[in-house]
Amino acid sequence: PRKVIASPSILAADWSDMKGELQKCVDAGLTHIHVDVFDGVFLDSPNALTFGPQMVKAINNRFPTLFLDIHLCVDRPARFIEAMAAAGASRLIFQWEAMGENPLQAAISLAKRVLESGITCGVSINPTTDVKEIIPLLQTKLVDLVDILAVEPGFGGQPFNPIVLDKISQLQQWRDSREEELQFAILVDGGINKVTSKSVIERGADILVAGTALFQHPRGLSEAVNDLNIP
Numbered sequence: 001p002r003k004v005i006a007s008p009s010i011l012a013a014d015w016s017d018m019k020g021e022l023q024k025c026v027d028a029g030l031t032h033i034h035v036d037v038f039d040g041v042f043l044d045s046p047n048a049l050t051f052g053p054q055m056v057k058a059i060n061n062r063f064p065t066l067f068l069d070i071h072l073c074v075d076r077p078a079r080f081i082e083a084m085a086a087a088g089a090s091r092l093i094f095q096w097e098a099m100g101e102n103p104l105q106a107a108i109s110l111a112k113r114v115l116e117s118g119i120t121c122g123v124s125i126n127p128t129t130d131v132k133e134i135i136p137l138l139q140t141k142l143v144d145l146v147d148i149l150a151v152e153p154g155f156g157g158q159p160f161n162p163i164v165l166d167k168i169s170q171l172q173q174w175r176d177s178r179e180e181e182l183q184f185a186i187l188v189d190g191g192i193n194k195v196t197s198k199s200v201i202e203r204g205a206d207i208l209v210a211g212t213a214l215f216q217h218p219r220g221l222s223e224a225v226n227d228l229n230i231p
């Protein structure tokens with residue numbers, strides 16, 4: 001059977017007790033953490049100013065075995081590559097909509113730089129962006145993950161947009177119909193809870209990012225993970 005995992009988004013954690021929150025993740029057997037990096041520019045709201053390389057470094061120092069997925073919802077993401085890699089990021093997920101005029105060319109050169117820095121690279125698309133747009137990038141094999149946003153990025157706790165269900169299926173079918181093996185994981189990000197998790201797993205998601213559902217569960221994080229219906 002396919003391996004599906006949960007990846008907690010620390011955006012929804014108690015920021016005044018990040019060490020305690022991450023320890024709960026480790027205790028619940030989780031191996032991945034999702035760090036939303038908002039710079040207040042690409043996402044222009046007062047809320048959208050979050051974590052930088054120093055936070056990543058602090059997490060990595062304290063919890064060196066955690067896989068740190070860094071979601072760069074920022075303007076000019078290239079400026080963070082070296083600092084994030086040095087801080088202990090495991091993978092940088094950049095936002096397709098931040099790529100500018102010539103997104104494919106920009107994404108390719110960005111991905112190459114990420115790989116040169118010794119870590120892996122993923123691409124994220126907004127709910128309304130068609131998966132067809134990123135197919136040429138996936139064919140380059142430079143990225144090993146697609147983050148399908150099920151909410152407009154910027155805030156935790158927003159409702160899941162079901163428009164993404166068909167996108168997950170399309171991507172999964174495209175990946176599995178290739179003759180040559182294309183190895184990229186499908187991550188779904190935003191609005192994941194005990195109801196929506198079922199349908200995204202059914203459609204082929206490999207990684208479920210959840211913030212609110214995991215960190216703000218009334219019976220604690222382990223129960224919250226159980227609620228996500230991971231097979």
Ligand code: DX5
Pocket residue numbers: 009011012034036071151152153154155156157158189190191192209210211212213
């Ligand atoms: C969306 C972020 C998500 C967010 C998910 O802005 O990219 O990672 O933290 O949070 P929930 O699970 O609360 O929707």
Ligand code: ZN
Pocket residue numbers: 009034035036071189209
């Ligand atoms: Zn994210």
